Amino acid sequence: MVGRNDxxxxxxxxxxxxxxxxxxxGDITTVIDSEISRLQGVFAQNYYQNFNYKLQARYxxxxxxxxxxxxLPEGYLDIAVMDTTMYVDEPTEWKQxxxxxxxxxxxxxxxxxxxxxxxxxxxxxxEVTGNDDKVLNLKDVxxxxxxxxxxxxxxxxxxxxxxxxxxxxxxxxxxxxxxQSTLFIPEGLSMVTDIIKAxxxxxxxDALELFKAFVEILENEVxxxxxxxxxxxxxxxxxxxxxxxxxxxxxxxxxxxxxxxxTEAVVAEEQTFEQEIAALVAGYLKEFNLEATDxxxxxxVYLAEATIKAKKAGAVAAGAILxxxxxxxxxxxxxxxxxxxxxxFDVSSSSLSKYRxxxxxxxxx
Numbered sequence: 302m303v304g305r306n307d308x309x310x311x312x313x314x315x316x317x318x319x320x321x322x323x324x325x326x327g328d329i330t331t332v333i334d335s336e337i338s339r340l341q342g343v344f345a346q347n348y349y350q351n352f353n354y355k356l357q358a359r360y361x362x363x364x365x366x367x368x369x370x371x372x373l374p375e376g377y378l379d380i381a382v383m384d385t386t387m388y389v390d391e392p393t394e395w396k397q398x399x400x401x402x403x404x405x406x407x408x409x410x411x412x413x414x415x416x417x418x419x420x421x422x423x424x425x426x427x428e429v430t431g432n433d434d435k436v437l438n439l440k441d442v443x444x445x446x447x448x449x450x451x452x453x454x455x456x457x458x459x460x461x462x463x464x465x466x467x468x469x470x471x472x473x474x475x476x477x478x479x480x481q482s483t484l485f486i487p488e489g490l491s492m493v494t495d496i497i498k499a500x501x502x503x504x505x506x507d508a509l510e511l512f513k514a515f516v517e518i519l520e521n522e523v524x525x526x527x528x529x530x531x532x533x534x535x536x537x538x539x540x541x542x543x544x545x546x547x548x549x550x551x552x553x554x555x556x557x558x559x560x561x562x563x564t565e566a567v568v569a570e571e572q573t574f575e576q577e578i579a580a581l582v583a584g585y586l587k588e589f590n591l592e593a594t595d596x597x598x599x600x601x602v603y604l605a606e607a608t609i610k611a612k613k614a615g616a617v618a619a620g621a622i623l624x625x626x627x628x629x630x631x632x633x634x635x636x637x638x639x640x641x642x643x644x645x646f647d648v649s650s651s652s653l654s655k656y657r658x659x660x661x662x663x664x665x666x
Contacts, residue, residue, distance in 0.1 A: 333411045340412070344398045348387055352394075359386055363509060369661075370515035371654035372490060372531045377482070384482040385508035388422040388465050396420060419467040422480070424508055426497050427462045436473065437462070442494075443501045449473040455532040459485035461494045485532040492518050574614060575604040581618035581646065589635040596630040596664075603663050611656065615646035620656030627657075628664040 309320035309332070349356065363382050367373065387395055402408055402416045427439035427448060437456055439448040449472055456462070464483025469476045486494060496514035505511060582600055586593055600621050611617045619642050625631035636642045643650045 333409065333415075336409065336412050337415055340402060340408075340416070344395065345383070345387070348394060349383070352386075355391075356383060356386060363512075366509060367512060367516055369654050369658040370512075371651040372493070373484075373515055374531065381482040381508075381512065384465055384480045385424065388480060389424045390508055392422070395422070415469065415471070418469060419478075422465050422467045424465050424511065425463075426494060426501060427466075429459055429462065432457070439477075442498050447475055448477045449475055450477050450479060456485045458487055459532065460488035460491070461486040463494070463497065487531070490518075490531065574609060577614040578604060578609070578617045578621070581614055582621055585618065585622055585635065585645065586631075591632050591634055593625065593631045596625045599630070599664055600625075600660070603660060607659070607663075611652075613646075613648055613652065616648045616652040617656045619643055619646040619648055619653040620658075621660045623653065623657045624660035624664055627661055630664065 306316050309315050359382050360379065363378050367378060399416045399420045403413045426442050428442055429437060430440050430447075431438040432452055435452055436449045437452050437459075439450060439462055440446070441448070448466065450456075450462070450466070451472060462479070462483060463486055465480035466477040466483075467479070469478040472478070493514050496517055497511055500511055500514065579597075579601060583597065585591075586597070603621075609617060622631065622635070623639060623642055626635070626637065636645055639650050639653075643653055646653070
């Protein structure tokens with residue numbers, strides 16, 4: 302036990318009672334947690350500095366493979382790349398660091414015990430089998446093992462947990478702590494977990510191949526009202542709409558009287574779905590005063606050649622706008638965030654992702 306007037310073990314230079322001791326309720330639990338977090342930070346910082354060249358190549362690979370995944374939180378990939386590299390795919394440095402922590406006599410036994418348990422982290426998909434105010438009960442879909450992890454605001458609505466776990470008996474006998482990149486997946490995205498489960502059962506261990514499930518669902522017909530954003534442990538999920546409201550998208554600014562006549566004539570002739578998409582794209586460009594003649598021509602050709610199965614013209618139009626921005630054929634000045642473009646066309650972020658990918662690939666040809 303640390304005396305109230307002793308220097309705080311965290312190294313701040315303050316007395317224990319004025320530092321971690323004021324929240325420790327007579328024990329050093331807070332100090333232990335702080336020391337564990339500090340050591341994790343030291344490892345991550347050193348790893349980034351020493352292996353940044355390796356991480357950069359991996360960042361590029363992951364972004365190319367997963368940039369169109371509709372359900373991953375904004376900014377998530379960078380965190381997932383580092384976590385999966387350090388702890389799962391190339392864990393040699395982590396294991397060496399754990400050994401150094403355990404061998405260092407300056408570290409407390411409580412700290413050493415935690416790191417001993419954390420020596421073998423693993424990437425798992427687990428189903429939520431129950432929860433209470435403090436603990437989430439999980440079952441590993443591959444091994445059948447059961448785990449108990451602390452409940453958080455992000456995990457309360459989860460049906461599945463996908464991420465890196467560390468054994469942690471501080472929580473329970475079968476307790477686990479999870480990495481920052483852990484995802485909490487709602488029941489509406491069971492198609493994703495089905496793909497991950499199948500990969501695991503087939504012996505897939507590479508993290509990227511498992512995460513590709515979030516893109517592979519785009520190859521299937523997923524009802525838009527069944528999708529929901531995924532929550533990450535410490536990453537705020539994007540504000541992608543969970544439900545898509547009924548109704549057509551607003552084509553932009555009100556048209557002039559002469560244009561109304563022309564539009565009404567088209568309606569009278571039963572405007573085609575492709576014409577509706579083109580009109581929405583044109584309306585967006587006009588609203589934001591963007592000149593993109595080549596882009597409009599390319600979209601027209603795409604609409605003529607492609608087989609569109611979208612439920613809403615706005616989903617295709619929104620995907621086209623985002624693809625055009627990525628390709629650099631739409632000048633700056635409009636909306637840039639996926640969420641904002643989706644809202645402009647009155648669709649969900651998930652519904653436009655398929656067409657964003659298809660049109661981006663078309664524009665790249």
